[in-house]
Amino acid sequence: MKKLIYADHAATTRLDADAFEAMKPFLLEEYANASQPYAFSRRAKDALEEARAAIAGCIHAQPEEIHFTSGGTESDNWAVKGTVSPGDEIVTSQIEHHAVLRACAAAQGVRTACLPVTEQGELRPATLTGAVSERTKLVSVMLANNEIGAIQPIRALAGIAHAHGALFHTDAVQAVGHVPVDVEELGVDLLSASAHKFNGPKGIGFLYVRRGTPIRPCLDGGAQESGLRAGTENVAAIAGMAVALRNSCDRMAETAARLQQLEQTLLAQLTAARLDYRRNGAAQHIPGNISLSFRDADGEALLHRLDLMGICVSTGSACDSVQTQISHVLQAIRLPEAYARGTIRISLGYENTRDEVLTIAGALEKILRPFHR
Amino acid sequence: MDIKQCASCRVQPLTKDEIGLSRKLLGVQTPELFCLDCMAERMECSVLDLVIKIEEFKRQSCALFK
Numbered sequence: 001m002k003k004l005i006y007a008d009h010a011a012t013t014r015l016d017a018d019a020f021e022a023m024k025p026f027l028l029e030e031y032a033n034a035s036q037p038y039a040f041s042r043r044a045k046d047a048l049e050e051a052r053a054a055i056a057g058c059i060h061a062q063p064e065e066i067h068f069t070s071g072g073t074e075s076d077n078w079a080v081k082g083t084v085s086p087g088d089e090i091v092t093s094q095i096e097h098h099a100v101l102r103a104c105a106a107a108q109g110v111r112t113a114c115l116p117v118t119e120q121g122e123l124r125p126a127t128l129t130g131a132v133s134e135r136t137k138l139v140s141v142m143l144a145n146n147e148i149g150a151i152q153p154i155r156a157l158a159g160i161a162h163a164h165g166a167l168f169h170t171d172a173v174q175a176v177g178h179v180p181v182d183v184e185e186l187g188v189d190l191l192s193a194s195a196h197k198f199n200g201p202k203g204i205g206f207l208y209v210r211r212g213t214p215i216r217p218c219l220d221g222g223a224q225e226s227g228l229r230a231g232t233e234n235v236a237a238i239a240g241m242a243v244a245l246r247n248s249c250d251r252m253a254e255t256a257a258r259l260q261q262l263e264q265t266l267l268a269q270l271t272a273a274r275l276d277y278r279r280n281g282a283a284q285h286i287p288g289n290i291s292l293s294f295r296d297a298d299g300e301a302l303l304h305r306l307d308l309m310g311i312c313v314s315t316g317s318a319c320d321s322v323q324t325q326i327s328h329v330l331q332a333i334r335l336p337e338a339y340a341r342g343t344i345r346i347s348l349g350y351e352n353t354r355d356e357v358l359t360i361a362g363a364l365e366k367i368l369r370p371f372h373r
Numbered sequence: 374m375d376i377k378q379c380a381s382c383r384v385q386p387l388t389k390d391e392i393g394l395s396r397k398l399l400g401v402q403t404p405e406l407f408c409l410d411c412m413a414e415r416m417e418c419s420v421l422d423l424v425i426k427i428e429e430f431k432r433q434s435c436a437l438f439k
Contacts, residue, residue: 298400304426305398308418 002310005356010146010174010289010347011314016199016247019240023201026236034233035224044235051242058249059191060182061208067225068238069218071205072173073099075192078207078218078229079169080140083190084110088137091115091166093123093152094332095145100171101328104140120282121150121333128160136166143172143191144179147316147329147345148281149289151179158187167213173197173205177248178286179256189213195237200244204237255350259288262348262357266290269361275368278339280330288348291316293335294368297342302367306344309363316343381411390427393437397430401437 006014026044034044049063056063069075076099084090086109092100094114104112113131117123123141132139139161144151158168169190175181176191177198183191190213194205209215209228221230248255270277270292280291294302299315306313316327326340335343346360377392378385387395387406395406398416413420431438 298402301398301400305416308398308416308422308426 005311005352005359007346007348007352007356007360008312008314009349010149010197010286010345012196012202013199013349014351015201015240016244018247019200019244022243023236023240026239030235034235035222044233047235047239048233051238054242054246055206058181058245059176059193059208060184062211064226065183065208065211067207067209067218067229068233069205069207069229070203071196072097072171072192072194074218075173075194075205075207076100076140076169076171077103078215079190079192080104080138081107082215082218083167083169083213084137086110089113089133089135090138090140091128091131091136091161092140093117093142095121095123095147095150095329096140096142097146097171097173100140100142110137117150117332119333119335121145121148121280121329122282123152123157125153125156125160128157132160132164132166134164136161136164138167138169140169140171143170143175143181143186144286144289145281145329146174147314147327148291148333149174149285149347150282151175151284151286154186154188158189162187174286174289177245178252178288180252183208183210190215195241195244198244198248200241201237204234204241206241251350256287258350259348259352262352262354263288263290265354266346266357266361269358270364273361273365273369275365278335280333280335280343286347288352290346290348292344292346293330293339294342294344294364295338297368299341299343302342302344302364305367306360306363311360311363313360314345314347316340316345377406379408379411380405381407381415384408390438393430393435394423394427396437397426397435 030043032041032044034048052066053063056066080103084107088110090104090112095117115127115131141152141157154170161168167189170188171192173194176193189210191208196202217228219230276295278293303315316330330340376385377387391408392406409420409423
């Protein structure tokens with residue numbers, strides 16, 4: 001059987017073993033509903049507040065500013081739909097995740113402006129300055145892009161939004177646990193995160209809401225999450241998320257340094273093999289997120305051929321019998337079509353080794369050499 | 374109707390699945406199409422690996438297999 005090489009950590013990650021241990025008691029013995037007043041619920045209730053405090057500490061927030069959700073998509077939807085009203089305007093970027101773009105499109109009676117980015121995938125502060133107005137209620141710009149890893153100048157962008165009286169939301173799903181995130185330093189009002197992107201469990205995330213930020217409830221029902229997000233809390237997943245985030249933050253600098261070395265190894269191998277490729281994204285990017293576009297290649301074919309070799313990556317394009325659909329992100333950075341069609345995303349994690357990276361490079365060389373002679 | 378043959382062993386006609394799989398693994402524009410045996414040899418995998426892939430593509434309603 002082929003050895004699996006998992007290089008799609010921007011899609012999801014393996015559950016942290018400590019997080020799993022932290023979850024187990026709340027699945028088996030301490031299964032009480034945290035909202036009940038009896039003694040059996042005490043440990044579940046305490047675990048929620050300990051997790052809230054731990055997560056807040058990791059992003060320099062206050063515990064009461066952390067609201068648990070089912071993940072990044074719910075957090076993004078809540079941030080958008082919970083803050084705007086008919087007649088308002090949202091300003092966002094062309095490279096946002098669909099959880100933001102489609103939430104904006106679904107907001108009734110709200111006009112959305114999607115701003116262009118540079119060829120490196122950065123939203124320039126000057127572009128936002130030219131688009132934001134007194135009518136703008138919300139500016140939503142992701143902290144790091146999921147396809148190309150580019151990190152945005154969030155502090156500057158948030159300052160511009162606030163100067164016009166708008167709220168600022170950032171989708172930080174790809175960033176939290178991978179790069180330092182300090183909500184005070186960034187100056188954001190709302191921030192979305194998802195546990196399974198930082199070795200936490202799936203189906204859990206949070207929305208940071210700065211104290212005093214006007215936001216409507218996400219779900220109506222019980223009084224959980226300060227009356228803003230009804231529904232019995234998933235205590236096990238929340239406890240696991242907190243441990244996973246703390247561990248990710250503790251090893252962040254070491255992981256980043258190692259991933260940067262692995263990135264350099266991969267790119268050096270591809271260059272030595274004389275493959276014609278472009279690396280997408282900005283100089284400031286999520287460590288280990290490597291978007292590569294190979295000239296005259298087919299990204300989806302690459303993905304499936306790597307899969308047959310036991311290597312998991314993502315693609316930025318998908319084909320049908322008529323045409324290749326290039327992702328909205330690759331279109332927004334104006335990648336020439338000859339390269340865009342042959343785009344894959346390799347996203348490395350702390351478990352990947354140099355040998356695995358050399359295997360990936362060797363596999364790409366084997367597949368692409370006939371096209372790039 | 375245009376009869377497609379395997380670019381390696383020349384067996385013909387290739388099935389719709391073999392044509393779809395060739396396009397999926399070699400690119401939509403590929404001029405070369407392969408039977409399952411030759412494709413497995415080329416990909417250094419088993420025919421079963423390819424059959425599983427074909428079934429996955431069909432479940433995803435991939436237009437190349439319709």
